Amino acid sequence: MNPSRLLPSLLAGFVLLSSTTHAADHVVYTGGEGPGKGKHVVLLAGDEEYRSEESLPMLGQILNRHHGFKATVCFSLNDKGEIDPKAGNSLSHPEALDSADLIVMLLRFRYWADATTQRFKAAVNRGVPIVALRTSTHPFNHPKDGPWGAWAWNHESGGWGKKVLGETWGSHWGKHKCEATRSVIEPGAEDHPILRGVKDVFGDSDVYEVHPPKDVKVLMRGQVLNGMEPGSEPATHSKKTVHGVEQPVNEPMMPIAWTREYKNEAGTTNKIFCTTMGAATDLLSEDLRRMVVNAVYWGLGMEVP
Secondary structure, X not given: OOOOOEHHHHHHHHXXXXXXXXXXXXXXXXXXXXXOOOOEEEEEEEOOOOOHHHHHHHHHHHHHHOOOOEEEEEOOEOOOOEEOOOOOOOOOOHHHHHHOOEEEEEEOOEOOOHHHHHHHHHHHHOOOOEEEXXXXXXXXXXXXOOOOHHHOOOOOOOHHHHHHHOXXXXXXXXXXXXXXXXXXXXXXXXXXXXXXXXXXXXXXXXXXXXXXXXXXXXXXXXXXXXXXXOOOOEOOOEEEOOOOOEXXXXXXXXXXXXXXXXXXXXXXXXXXXXXXXXXXXXXXOHHHHHHHXXXXXXXXXXXXX
């Protein structure tokens, strides 16, 4: 990440591609036509490794230009107003959450101010659907002795990710930056709307170790590859899980995409789609992009194209 690249410079490129409005700290894609017109998707970018500051504007443009959704992208900014994923205390324009119909998030170890966290909590408590990518299983790292300590990824409860999405951080199940991921659709999930038109997902980020609860519906598992190319052979080595069990990395394969219905503390229900894929380079996969867009339609109760 080169923090010298300023947000206005980034937005100048976007403006050529989409009807765009922006302030000094966020971008809004408006004016699209399609089934999503009248719905507001808020995309939250904030991780130090997987370039969500690049991928989420791309997803916002797809949702707007091809599907008609209004899409607002919020970033982590440093004190100079530059996009800086290491600014874990920052979320630009959190006011967008007040009118969100759905949240797409790729967050890691954020520790927002109280007012920002309250806005996010209020959106969740309204029952806003959530599409969570990659490190969003461990999105928060608030001080454990503070008011949001129970949200921290390393809280004994597993934090917000475990409670809401169904999992927190476990381990890199595939060898990080050495073993890529090939998707395998879960038997019985072939006809799920989120998988409509989705056949072959490949990502050069690795499979995460996850053990989601029984109330999730697994849509896809990740085959660990012995290399970084789509044609790489499946890996055959074994690893020890966080629970101390030794098992071959592909027997069984770890889930990489699932749905869940989460009843929040306000009594409303959030439709959840979570995938441990979603690095910017993973989203070179057309079928992964399609799956994420399908999840937006599904979350909003709309017919998936």
